[in-house]
Amino acid sequence: xxxxxxxxxxxxxxxxxxxxxxxxxxxxxxxxxxxxxxxxxxxxxxxxxxxxxxxxxxxxxxxxxxxxxxxxxxxxxxxxxxxxxxxxxxxxxxxxxxxxxxxxxxxxxxxxxxxxxxxxxxxxxxxxxxxxxxxxxxxxxxxxxxxxxxxxxxxxxxxxxxxxxxxxxxxxxxxxxxxxxxxxxxxxxxxxxxxxxxxxxxxxxxxxxxxxxxxxxxxxxxxxxxxxxxxxxxxxxxxxxxxxxxxxxxxxxxxxxxxxxxxxxxxxxxxxxxxxxxxxxxxxxxxxxxxxxxxx
Amino acid sequence: xxxxxxxxxxxxxxxxxxxxxxxxxxxxxxxxxxxxxxxxxxxxxxxxxxxxxxxxxxxxxxxxxxxxxxxxxxxxxxxxxxxxxxxxxxxxxxxxxxxxxxxxxxxxxxxxxxxxxxxxxxxxxxxxxxxxxxxxxxxxxxxxxxxxxxxxxxxxxxxxxxxxxxxxxxxxxxxxxxxxxxxxxxxxxxxxxxxxxxxxxxxxxxxxxxxxxxxxxxxxxxxxxxxxxxxxxxxxxxxxxxxxxxxxxxxxxxxxxxxxxxxxxxxxxxxxxxxxxxxxxxxxxxxxxxxxxxxxxxxxxxxxxxxxxxxxxxxxxxxxxxxxxxxxxxxxxxxxxxxxxxxxxxxxxxxxxxxxxxxxxxxxxxxxxxxxxxxxxxxxxxxx
Numbered sequence: 001x002x003x004x005x006x007x008x009x010x011x012x013x014x015x016x017x018x019x020x021x022x023x024x025x026x027x028x029x030x031x032x033x034x035x036x037x038x039x040x041x042x043x044x045x046x047x048x049x050x051x052x053x054x055x056x057x058x059x060x061x062x063x064x065x066x067x068x069x070x071x072x073x074x075x076x077x078x079x080x081x082x083x084x085x086x087x088x089x090x091x092x093x094x095x096x097x098x099x100x101x102x103x104x105x106x107x108x109x110x111x112x113x114x115x116x117x118x119x120x121x122x123x124x125x126x127x128x129x130x131x132x133x134x135x136x137x138x139x140x141x142x143x144x145x146x147x148x149x150x151x152x153x154x155x156x157x158x159x160x161x162x163x164x165x166x167x168x169x170x171x172x173x174x175x176x177x178x179x180x181x182x183x184x185x186x187x188x189x190x191x192x193x194x195x196x197x198x199x200x201x202x203x204x205x206x207x208x209x210x211x212x213x214x215x216x217x218x219x220x221x222x223x224x225x226x227x228x229x230x231x232x233x234x235x236x237x238x239x240x241x242x243x244x245x246x247x248x249x250x251x252x253x254x255x256x257x258x259x260x261x262x263x264x265x266x267x268x269x270x271x272x273x274x275x276x277x278x279x280x281x282x283x284x285x286x287x288x289x290x291x292x293x294x295x296x
Numbered sequence: 297x298x299x300x301x302x303x304x305x306x307x308x309x310x311x312x313x314x315x316x317x318x319x320x321x322x323x324x325x326x327x328x329x330x331x332x333x334x335x336x337x338x339x340x341x342x343x344x345x346x347x348x349x350x351x352x353x354x355x356x357x358x359x360x361x362x363x364x365x366x367x368x369x370x371x372x373x374x375x376x377x378x379x380x381x382x383x384x385x386x387x388x389x390x391x392x393x394x395x396x397x398x399x400x401x402x403x404x405x406x407x408x409x410x411x412x413x414x415x416x417x418x419x420x421x422x423x424x425x426x427x428x429x430x431x432x433x434x435x436x437x438x439x440x441x442x443x444x445x446x447x448x449x450x451x452x453x454x455x456x457x458x459x460x461x462x463x464x465x466x467x468x469x470x471x472x473x474x475x476x477x478x479x480x481x482x483x484x485x486x487x488x489x490x491x492x493x494x495x496x497x498x499x500x501x502x503x504x505x506x507x508x509x510x511x512x513x514x515x516x517x518x519x520x521x522x523x524x525x526x527x528x529x530x531x532x533x534x535x536x537x538x539x540x541x542x543x544x545x546x547x548x549x550x551x552x553x554x555x556x557x558x559x560x561x562x563x564x565x566x567x568x569x570x571x572x573x574x575x576x577x578x579x580x581x582x583x584x585x586x587x588x589x590x591x592x593x594x595x596x597x598x599x600x601x602x603x604x605x606x607x608x609x610x611x612x613x614x615x616x617x618x619x620x621x622x623x624x625x626x627x628x629x630x631x632x633x634x635x636x637x638x639x640x641x642x643x644x645x646x647x648x649x650x651x652x653x654x655x656x657x658x659x660x661x662x663x664x665x666x667x668x669x670x671x672x673x674x675x676x677x678x679x680x
Contacts, residue, residue, distance in 0.1 A: 002337040025336070025346040032335050033328055033351075040356060074484070082483045140599065180599060183627060186354035187322055193356040
């Protein structure tokens with residue numbers, strides 16, 4: 001394995017992120033090729049975490065743009081501080097400044113609200129990590145706009161001029177696949193798919209993140225989750241759920257799983273009434289053994 | 297693995313293999329791939345694989361095809377002394393696709409379904425003369441498989457289909473109006489509109505434009521599928537004012553565009569005409585038909601388009617062709633829905649090779665074998 005990738009793996013582990021070669025390789029390439037990295041995967045597998053860890057690794061700022069339906073350029077890029085402008089005009093009414101002077105005053109830096117995208121490209125020190133979270137939630141129009149910004153890393157504000165990034169930021173995009181993203185955006189990005197962790201990786205995550213859990217319980221939890229994800233559920237629990245659950249079990253001072261304990265703490269893992277019912281039916285027919293084989 | 301100066305040649309060859317398998321790497325991506333390869337250990341198979349996949353794949357659905365190509369690619373380069381020319385002939389002998397591990401994601405919009413499920417209670421105000429006796433008989437009809445109706449009842453069921461569709465269409469349009477929000481405050485425009493007034497008096501709001509969804513129907517008319525195709529068509533055409541445009545194709549061994557046939561004044565007659573365009577040469581070539589569709593009619597599909605494919609998945613062609621074409625379709629379409637009437641049978645498992653190859657690339661997999669399933673389908677005909 002290439003030393004740089006090894007190092008990234010170690011740094012990610014050092015930053016409390018349990019990683020694997022696929023993630024480390026993608027992060028390595030995103031940093032060296034300087035291309036945006038699109039991360040897809042089920043909810044709660046740690047997509048957003050990659051950006052946070054990257055920022056910690058690079059000792060730089062994390063700038064986050066949370067996408068939602070209806071997000072537009074004004075909220076993502078920049079906006080003039082209208083209330084402040086109006087107030088300023090009112091206060092200036094009695095002064096004898098010319099119109100041009102007044103205009104120049106209200107369309108200047110102090111009246112500009114920098115939104116995440118502008119922030120990300122106008123950093124003058126080290127390049128920040130720009131996290132564009134849940135890109136699938138924004139509208140297609142915004143996606144096209146984003147594409148433009150990502151291609152040039154520059155923004156033109158008519159009243160001020162063009163802002164161009166001296167060093168382009170590291171860009172991480174995440175998607176839960178609630179909507180198909182455009183091909184153009186996909187082409188512009190490197191791609192990483194984070195699947196649910198395998199058994200060993202999940203054990204490592206639990207042991208690392210929830211100190212109160214012993215190895216045996218961690219293995220039982222991971223085995224349980226592995227089996228549970230094969231049951232047809234409408235909300236398949238992710239790693240976040242595993243950790244919540246492990247945390248709950250740890251605070252109950254549990255050292256192994258039993259049926260009562262599972263029934264009491266199930267709410268940490270399953271968050272849908274139908275899923276609960278389905279699970280209880282499975283548990284009724286196969287017992288806990290179906291989920292956690294005896295040897296563990 | 298090739299020496300650095302051969303890296304470019306090797307990558308370009310790999311790119312060609314990927315194109316053959318349905319991926320679409322661009323030149324700039326291939327250039328990035330070459331750069332990526334200089335940053336990894338070329339003797340480490342896994343690392344080369346991960347690097348190339350990161351750069352050249354654009355969605356998880358492409359991974360199986362990518363893996364197949366990479367296996368062939370790596371095998372070729374691992375055997376020393378072979379020239380790069382040998383790469384091209386090895387293309388057609390790619391190992392067959394393995395069984396896909398994951399079923400299609402079933403996260404569907406629950407709200408829409410709940411709203412539509414209530415159609416029966418609220419739809420009582422328009423009593424069109426229906427010759428379906430009694431409510432309970434009506435219930436039975438809803439769940440009965442189309443193929444099990446006696447021939448003399450089919451007309452009646454068809455009328456019921458249209459009736460359900462009309463009610464659904466009305467519901468959809470009614471549902472839209474009250475939920476239309478006031479929109480986000482548009483300060484830019486508010487300021488502009490009030491320039492002359494000195495104060496902000498009149499607020500301007502903006503609203504997001506909504507586009508109507510377009511439908512493309514690809515209906516298998518071979519053998520038993522013909523009947524189901526007709527009901528689906530009947531249903532969707534009655535719903536059609538909800539959609540921006542409906543394009544219809546039929547296929548068995550080849551693809552036929554029937555949109556214009558269905559435009560006639562008499563719908564019933566038009567449906568009968570469908571039989572005339574049918575070919576009886578036997579067998580279904582879904583992959584080939586899709587290929588023809590993508591090649592000739594691909595421009596009809598964009599991200600505001602839902603593609604509905606109705607077929608039992610018995611493909612006599614190569615499953616790789618089907619997988620490749622499904623991928624191409626998925627890449628373009630807003631949503632791909634596969635309707636398989638056999639799914640109405642509880643013991644049915646989608647194990648045919650064609651079905652298995654196509655399933656991972658489908659957004660929604662449903663039955664469409666009876667009235668109830670058609671009604672449920674309506675809630676999936678949205679692109680969020």
